Amino acid sequence: MEYNGIINIYKEAGYTSHDVVAKLRGMLHQKKIGHTGTLDPDAEGVLPVCLGKATKLCGMLSDHEKEYEAVLLLGKDTDTQDAGGRVLEEKPVEVTEEEIRRCAASFEGEQLQIPPMYSARRVNGRRLYELAREGQVVERKPGKVHFYQVEVLSVELPRVRLHVRCSAGTYIRTLCHDMGEKLGCGGCMEYLVRTRVERFRLLDARKLSQVQMYADHGKAGMLVLPVDRMFEQYPAVHTGEMGDRLAHNGNPVPANMAGGLPDGPGNRVRLYDSRDSFVGIFSLEDDVYRPVKMFL
Numbered sequence: 001m002e003y004n005g006i007i008n009i010y011k012e013a014g015y016t017s018h019d020v021v022a023k024l025r026g027m028l029h030q031k032k033i034g035h036t037g038t039l040d041p042d043a044e045g046v047l048p049v050c051l052g053k054a055t056k057l058c059g060m061l062s063d064h065e066k067e068y069e070a071v072l073l074l075g076k077d078t079d080t081q082d083a084g085g086r087v088l089e090e091k092p093v094e095v096t097e098e099e100i101r102r103c104a105a106s107f108e109g110e111q112l113q114i115p116p117m118y119s120a121r122r123v124n125g126r127r128l129y130e131l132a133r134e135g136q137v138v139e140r141k142p143g144k145v146h147f148y149q150v151e152v153l154s155v156e157l158p159r160v161r162l163h164v165r166c167s168a169g170t171y172i173r174t175l176c177h178d179m180g181e182k183l184g185c186g187g188c189m190e191y192l193v194r195t196r197v198e199r200f201r202l203l204d205a206r207k208l209s210q211v212q213m214y215a216d217h218g219k220a221g222m223l224v225l226p227v228d229r230m231f232e233q234y235p236a237v238h239t240g241e242m243g244d245r246l247a248h249n250g251n252p253v254p255a256n257m258a259g260g261l262p263d264g265p266g267n268r269v270r271l272y273d274s275r276d277s278f279v280g281i282f283s284l285e286d287d288v289y290r291p292v293k294m295f296l
């Protein structure tokens with residue numbers, strides 16, 4: 001059986017995102033699987049994984065807002081910007097809680113962030129971490145990121161526990177490093193858990209061992225969110241039998257073959273065929289539904 005949808009995985013420390021995909025392929029006996037954004041091997045938390053036709057959603061989910069809880073370890077700079085890296089410098093931590101809170105708040109809003117050398121970004125066709133392992137340090141262009149919230153949850157020096165809500169493409173390791181720099185004592189990330197990606201939350205995430213248990217009992221489908229549930233903000237329309245062939249082939253469908261005009265604002269709809277199978281996202285233009293993204 002091939003599954004089509006998204007499964008909310010709790011990635012445990014020690015696994016790469018690629019490891020998770022490889023293990024799920026074995027558990028579900030399915031090749032077409034993709035994850036929605038890399039988590040560092042030592043990090044934990046939410047990793048939505050797309051199955052079957054839902055792999056078309058991977059890029060869309062990667063671009064969504066994310067939330068994290070992290071522990072910033074002050075007084076230590078490392079080459080990887082996390083506590084597992086080689087220590088470059090250590091300094092005494094002589095900052096107050098108020099200074100830390102002001103520093104955290106100063107990062108809220110749009111920022112330019114330089115990706116760390118130990119990251120999967122490419123420069124001249126090569127991954128930065130590959131260059132870093134060869135002892136190279138190359139110039140990296142800063143990228144625009146947005147921190148919607150950088151909240152200090154607790155301070156027990158030299159550790160600071162943070163809650164971060166941010167845009168895609170943000171490195172929490174780099175935030176920890178940059179906060180340490182701004183506070184004048186250096187810093188690195190000691191712990192990271194991703195608590196949310198779009199609608200997928202930590203409380204609902206399943207560990208690989210749990211997925212295996214469901215798969216062993218033939219109930220893995222209970223963990224899979226169907227593709228069309230990702231587009232519930234769009235109204236649903238159904239084609240009549242006369243419109244099925246047009247819809248299935250990805251052709252424009254006249255509105256009068258799909259129940260007329262949709263209720264609600266906007267011009268995008270979830271289009272289903274006459275048998276209630278989800279076809280894809282269509283856009284209404286001049287009384288004709290035109291395909292935007294096909295999933296049938």
